[in-house]
Amino acid sequence: MRIQSTGLPSLYDAIVVGAGPAGVSCAVWLVRLGFNPVLVDAADAVGGLCRINPFMDDWNASLPGVNGLQVADNLSKSLAQTKVEYRLKWPVQTVRTCASGFEVLGLNNDVLKGRYLVLATGVKARGLSNALPNPRVLVGPGRHVANFDFTNQRVAVLGGGDNAFENALFVLEKGARNVQVFARTVRAQRQFVQQLPASALTIGTYTVDSDSLTVNNEPYDVLLVMYGWEPNVEFAAELGLARTQRGFVSINFETAETSCDGVYAIGEVASRQHPCVVTALADGVTAAKAIQARLEANVN
Numbered sequence: 282m283r284i285q286s287t288g289l290p291s292l293y294d295a296i297v298v299g300a301g302p303a304g305v306s307c308a309v310w311l312v313r314l315g316f317n318p319v320l321v322d323a324a325d326a327v328g329g330l331c332r333i334n335p336f337m338d339d340w341n342a343s344l345p346g347v348n349g350l351q352v353a354d355n356l357s358k359s360l361a362q363t364k365v366e367y368r369l370k371w372p373v374q375t376v377r378t379c380a381s382g383f384e385v386l387g388l389n390n391d392v393l394k395g396r397y398l399v400l401a402t403g404v405k406a407r408g409l410s411n412a413l414p415n416p417r418v419l420v421g422p423g424r425h426v427a428n429f430d431f432t433n434q435r436v437a438v439l440g441g442g443d444n445a446f447e448n449a450l451f452v453l454e455k456g457a458r459n460v461q462v463f464a465r466t467v468r469a470q471r472q473f474v475q476q477l478p479a480s481a482l483t484i485g486t487y488t489v490d491s492d493s494l495t496v497n498n499e500p501y502d503v504l505l506v507m508y509g510w511e512p513n514v515e516f517a518a519e520l521g522l523a524r525t526q527r528g529f530v531s532i533n534f535e536t537a538e539t540s541c542d543g544v545y546a547i548g549e550v551a552s553r554q555h556p557c558v559v560t561a562l563a564d565g566v567t568a569a570k571a572i573q574a575r576l577e578a579n580v581n
């Protein structure tokens with residue numbers, strides 16, 4: 282049975298910020314459970330990081346044979362099928378508590394009000410500190426790397442995780458003259474490390490100059506910076522959310538609720554589980570069910 286929202290017409294049961302897999306899943310489940318959420322995203326399309334993944338997504342056991350862009354399109358279809366109310370090009374500037382729950386402020390003084398707030402804003406790739414934008418310094422994995430012409434280029438890859446090694450192997454395959462991975466420590470999966478020639482790996486501290494494109498004073502044509510990710514939560518600073526040691530939003534593992542009563546954080550912004558589409562979708566379910574329990578407790 283669909284439970285009607287009991288507040289003012291302008292009060293949503295939940296405001297979900299971020300229309301990647303986590304936010305879409307949460308909003309779809311909330312609607313299917315009988316509630317009235319609204320979903321907002323800064324981007325002009327649904328899908329989050331899946332939108333910059335042109336490669337096959339072979340990690341979803343229930344959806345073989347699709348690439349990241351198709352996953353994003355499927356998320357969009359799910360919103361349409363479920364008739365979720367959503368707004369794109371709606372970058373949240375700040376969020377704050379109010380008597381009825383939460384106020385979420387967009388551009389031009391647009392305000393949305395909700396009983397509960399779900400942060401599903403994902404992550405952004407960490408770049409080199411104090412570096413000016415440079416088209417030959419590619420930060421993080423994705424479409425910009427896939428579209429770059431590496432033929433005969435000397436490439437330095439900075440970082441020791443999966444993305445560093447996977448992208449180094451990709452660049453080699455794309456005809457780079459040489460590739461050197463610089464890793465302070467190696468944390469990548471063994472299968473990736475073993476595929477890279479041992480001579481292409483330098484382990485230990487190194488110095489980078491992004492203006493002259495040098496690493497340890499050796500010149501390169503392109504630098505790939507694969508320094509991991511940081512959460513998109515600056516806009517929620519007013520809530521004073523507790524963070525994990527790695528800077529992600531701290532949550533209760535069972536409910537995905539943050540240190541702030543009524544605020545949930547799901548998907549990569551909380552890094553609750555291994556970051557991928559399937560765990561982001563699962564996080565959306567966890568938060569939707571926790572919100573359902575609270576909304577139904579309030580109604581009865």
Ligand SMILES: Cc1cc2nc3c(=O)[nH]c(=O)nc-3n(C[C@H](O)[C@H](O)[C@H](O)COP(=O)(O)OP(=O)(O)OC[C@H]3O[C@@H](n4cnc5c(N)ncnc54)[C@H](O)[C@@H]3O)c2cc1C
Pocket residue numbers: 298299300301302303304321322323324328329330331333334335337338339340341349371372373374401402403404422423424513516547548549550556557558559561
């Ligand atoms: C190149 C690449 C390849 C990948 N390949 C795979 C794969 O094959 N399989 C797999 O399972 N996973 C893959 N991943 C990981 C997967 O895409 C992520 O784990 C997943 O998208 C995380 O979902 P999310 O909903 O937590 O965040 P995101 O997908 O990052 O979505 C967050 C959304 O929040 C929005 N947002 C941020 N800040 C604001 C704000 N202030 N106001 C409004 N909106 C905001 C963003 O615009 C974005 O749409 C890949 C990632 C990359 C980068």
